[in-house]
Amino acid sequence: MVKEPKPSSVLGDLGVPRVSAIAAVIVLAAAIQSTVLSYATILGVIPQVVLVVVMCLAFTDGEKVGLVCGFFAGLLQDLQLPEGSVVGLYALVYTLVGFAVGQLREFTPAESVWTPVFTVAAATAVVEASYATLAIILGQEWVGITFTVKVIGLVVLYNTLLTPLVFPLVRKVADRFRPERVYRW
Amino acid sequence: MYRRSGRGRLLLLIFIALSIVIITLDFRQGQGGPLARAKDISVAVVAPIQKGLTTIFRPVGNFFASIGELGRLRGENQRLKAELDSIEQEIAEAEALQDEIVTLTDLHDLDEPWIAMDDVTAQVIGYSPSNYRWARFIDKGRADGIRTDMAVVNAQGLVGKVISVTEHTSEILLLIDPRAAAGARIEERRDTGQVQGNGESEGLSLELIDSISDVFEGDLVITSGYDQGIFPPGIPIGEIEEIAGDVRRPDQQIVVDPFVDFTALDYVKVLLDTGPNRQDRAEDR
Numbered sequence: 001m002v003k004e005p006k007p008s009s010v011l012g013d014l015g016v017p018r019v020s021a022i023a024a025v026i027v028l029a030a031a032i033q034s035t036v037l038s039y040a041t042i043l044g045v046i047p048q049v050v051l052v053v054v055m056c057l058a059f060t061d062g063e064k065v066g067l068v069c070g071f072f073a074g075l076l077q078d079l080q081l082p083e084g085s086v087v088g089l090y091a092l093v094y095t096l097v098g099f100a101v102g103q104l105r106e107f108t109p110a111e112s113v114w115t116p117v118f119t120v121a122a123a124t125a126v127v128e129a130s131y132a133t134l135a136i137i138l139g140q141e142w143v144g145i146t147f148t149v150k151v152i153g154l155v156v157l158y159n160t161l162l163t164p165l166v167f168p169l170v171r172k173v174a175d176r177f178r179p180e181r182v183y184r185w
Numbered sequence: 186m187y188r189r190s191g192r193g194r195l196l197l198l199i200f201i202a203l204s205i206v207i208i209t210l211d212f213r214q215g216q217g218g219p220l221a222r223a224k225d226i227s228v229a230v231v232a233p234i235q236k237g238l239t240t241i242f243r244p245v246g247n248f249f250a251s252i253g254e255l256g257r258l259r260g261e262n263q264r265l266k267a268e269l270d271s272i273e274q275e276i277a278e279a280e281a282l283q284d285e286i287v288t289l290t291d292l293h294d295l296d297e298p299w300i301a302m303d304d305v306t307a308q309v310i311g312y313s314p315s316n317y318r319w320a321r322f323i324d325k326g327r328a329d330g331i332r333t334d335m336a337v338v339n340a341q342g343l344v345g346k347v348i349s350v351t352e353h354t355s356e357i358l359l360l361i362d363p364r365a366a367a368g369a370r371i372e373e374r375r376d377t378g379q380v381q382g383n384g385e386s387e388g389l390s391l392e393l394i395d396s397i398s399d400v401f402e403g404d405l406v407i408t409s410g411y412d413q414g415i416f417p418p419g420i421p422i423g424e425i426e427e428i429a430g431d432v433r434r435p436d437q438q439i440v441v442d443p444f445v446d447f448t449a450l451d452y453v454k455v456l457l458d459t460g461p462n463r464q465d466r467a468e469d470r
Contacts, residue, residue, distance in 0.1 A: 027230060027231060027234065031235050031238055031311075032238065033314045034231070034235060034312045034313070035239050035312070036242050038312035038314075039243075045316055046312065046314065046316055048314075050314070062193075063197075064192070064193050067197050068196070070200075071203065071204065074204075076227055076231075077314050078207075079224045079227035079228070080227065080228070080311075080313065081313055081315055081318055081320070082313055082318050082320035082348055082349075082356060082358050082362065082364075083348055083349065083358075084364045085318055086208055086211060086212075087207060087208070087210075087220055088204050088206075088207030088208035088211055089208060091203075091204040091207060092201065092204035092205065092208065095200045099193065102193070103193075132317070135317070141363040141364045142363060143317060143363055143383060143384035143387075144383070148317070155316065
């Protein structure tokens with residue numbers, strides 16, 4: 001009798017410890033974003049470190065893990081916002097960016113730390129601009145357009161600065177809990 | 186290889202659909218839908234970590250800020266000790282006056298003044314993670330008597346109102362949020378209107394009902410108490426910073442500079458006799 005290959009779960013070949021470790025990283029990032037990084041702002045702008053974590057995970061693990069982590073991380077961020085924000089919008093945008101960054105990874109040199117830095121810079125700009133546009137379309141009360149442009153610029157800057165710190169940490173956690181059979185280097 | 190990316194695409198479609206379902210649910214739900222419960226859970230998970238991080242990093246931040254000022258601190262300490270004596274005397278006088286106000290308002294069956302209300306002091310433990318919404322999480326909740334729609338103040342003036350409560354945390358919407366508004370009037374002139382938030386870097390905008398009123402830069406703006414019982418009258422909001430356009434025309438722009446420094450909120454007071462409690466009492470009468 002031919003043994004059927006074990007169907008991989010939604011998150012690919014992830015075990016329970018790995019899923020918990022990734023979840024812990026996302027929750028910790030959300031807590032840091034809303035405390036430490038909220039007082040250590042650049043000109044009053046809070047970096048979106050949860051987004052950086054999602055993109056780093058997509059970079060180390062590919063589009064499937066990227067989009068699923070993007071969805072849950074985005075939803076967590078949505079649920080931390082005060083009423084009147086569109087719940088589910090960060091989930092949608094982060095899902096898309098998790099997938100896109102994961103796909104992009106196949107066309108870029110994996111070992112360079114600069115690749116994730118540039119990717120984060122470009123993707124943050126796209127994410128922030130799409131979130132603002134969609135929120136306005138969906139009828140959310142919004143601040144002025146010059147303010148929005150300033151915020152997007154500073155978030156791109158701050159996220160980019162954080163990536164060289166966040167990326168090695170996320171990769172360490174992702175690799176630490178990787179099942180043994182996966183090739184490590 | 187092809188099948189692998191195909192599965193990725195299917196998964197993408199599933200999660201996009203899920204996000205859209207959540208957005209739809211959010212638009213359709215009233216109070217206390219499934220998303221409200223999910224929000225309570227997510228806040229309950231993140232709040233303890235936020236509280237821990239705040240406890241660790243707030244003093245560190247203050248330490249670094251003050252490390253270069255040790256020399257100056259000694260002189261300042263002496264000066265402050267001298268000041269403390271006279272302030273203590275002023276406090277005693279103010280308390281006597283406050284007692285008198287409470288006695289008089291009881292006697293004339295007036296609304297309780299906000300300074301005499303019971304309050305709960307709470308520490309700010311977390312910020313809204315967005316750059317476009319201004320809210321704070323505090324470390325007191327339903328167990329401490331806090332309910333939705335209560336007014337929040339600090340020593341400088343009006344901070345905002347409570348918008349959601351869990352057992353041991355609450356979320357307050359700051360007055361600078363674009364969705365926040367408060368009934369306001371100009372002190373001494375009785376012109377009423379509404380102040381509205383425009384985000385952190387901007388002043389509040391004041392719209393007066395009667396646009397023929399004479400307003401001047403530097404006028405004090407306080408709460409009017411006319412907004413369905415959320416904010417009691419007389420809480421300082423800010424002062425008029427700029428009046429643009431013709432005051433006699435409806436498109437006049439009055440900018441109010443708030444007294445509260447919203448970037449440095451550490452502790453706030455929730456007024457327990459506002460919100461639902463104030464409405465209950467109004468019905469009793």
